[in-house]
Amino acid sequence: MARFDQAEGLRRMLAGPKPRVFTFLSALKEDEKSGMLVNLGVTLARQGNQVTMVDARASEDSIGAWLNASNDQTLLDVAQQQRTMKEAIKIVAAGLSVTMLTRNADCMAKLPPEGARQLSRVFDVVAHRSDLVIVDSEINLEAGFPLASLDDSELVIQVSADPDMIKAAYGLIKRVSNRLGRRGYGILVSGASEKEARLIYTNMAQAAGRYLAVPLHYVGNVPDDEHLRKAAHLGRSVIDAFPKARASLAFSRLAEQLAMSARTTLGIEGVPELGVGLGI
Template sequence: MANFRNDQAEGLRRMLAGPRPRVFTFLSALPDEEKNAMLVNLGASLVRAGSEVLLLDARASTGGIAARLDAPRRASLLDVARQEGRMAELVQAMPQGFGVARLAHATLQARAQLQAAPQDDLLMRRLGQNFDALAQQHDIVVVDGELGADDGFALPALAGGEIVVQVTNSAASIKAAYAMIKRLSATLGRRPFSVLVSGVGEREAKLVHENIAQVASRYLATQVALLGSVPADEHLGRAARLGRSVVEAFPLAGASLAFRKLAGRCSMGDVADMAPAGGMRMAG
């Protein structure tokens, strides 16, 4: 009876809290510059589609999205969990319309604290609770993620959302993307993933996806969906030099159309529900 009452109470709390935000954690087999450009343009496209968006820099390195945007140094989630900062100090509003927050500052001290955090149950519980509270203030959370030495995420809650690997059509990139999925599968167990293919059109993106999806299905028993693609487009660089998103600066560009389509997919439905296709072989 106690368990039944607890389940009822938890269900009631979820109803009162409203719909859960969608969390997309992005890993990348591309250089930081290309990943960050993608995150900025996706975030801006989601905002223009009507979503309240948060970009969370969850990387221990200095190459994350917060540094790319030159976001002012504010309290991080780790600071708040350690009671060295306040929730109200977490989010920095950006001109593109989304907010930016950090899991931790890219310092040696913060990295050491994050590495030691899994041994501190209270700290991990606070981190998770603070992330949930922060995410609940937004419709969509886009996470700039990376894999740790243990092949997991510094914030365990990220494993419960969508995990997307950015890839291009080079053999090295495809191999790196598959390696990430393989590492995550070994750590998280069987679960779906998605890929976002950059630098190519839709037809080539489908071939890249089929390549990865077939091998993941055969060797990992894991489904990989295609979130979408963004073609190579000179307007991306031109918009970046203007300090603007491509959807704002050049709304009719091919990349803008692709990002709007991506924003629509992220805003509606479950990306992981899209069935993967078969395709070319790749060594497991």
């Protein structure tokens, strides 16, 4: 078993990162993270991308709950041959679908190694059927992801201008880097102007470079915009409800840049400054 695990790890290392899969961690409240991801997913789909959103948290406020995905039809059920792939993936709109990884975190904790590998294979099938995969994830006490293959995805950390949230985001980066070693992380700042976001990113990048030897990359900012809250109250994405709002423009720019990076072999780490702020 040890030889198999080592061989699988070596193949994964040689294959390199998968730029089409973006795993999002957040220092913000669950509903703030989910709202951002839903708006991003809708915007990506409206721009002509085939997007699959994977709920790897299965909480009351994760993206599966926001998009009314069924937690009794999961990718783990597919891996265990209890459901078909078609049953486990919900079509939300043209170009946008959502699926649950598991029913809850306890499912992963009890999963034997072969079951975890089979689930990874099912996830890979989903990834190869999509232009982009957006994963709503978190880390466990050992700083591990619910799925081992997410180690190779592009990691994006969502943060705000709140000092406590900045500290929490830095803590996430430190914990994951202690386990994975040196690798890059994207920084997405919510509820801040471009000027504020770039200052937050610069300070975090300097600290991460100095104390962790970890490179950070500016992904962009989503400004504080009342239209986001109004759209959520209406049960709609901001780009559908208020297409000219500042937040809608920000999500459009962010989606364009993520899609462009996914079409390259470089991914986020090869694009130090994606620059999707609005200059407001």
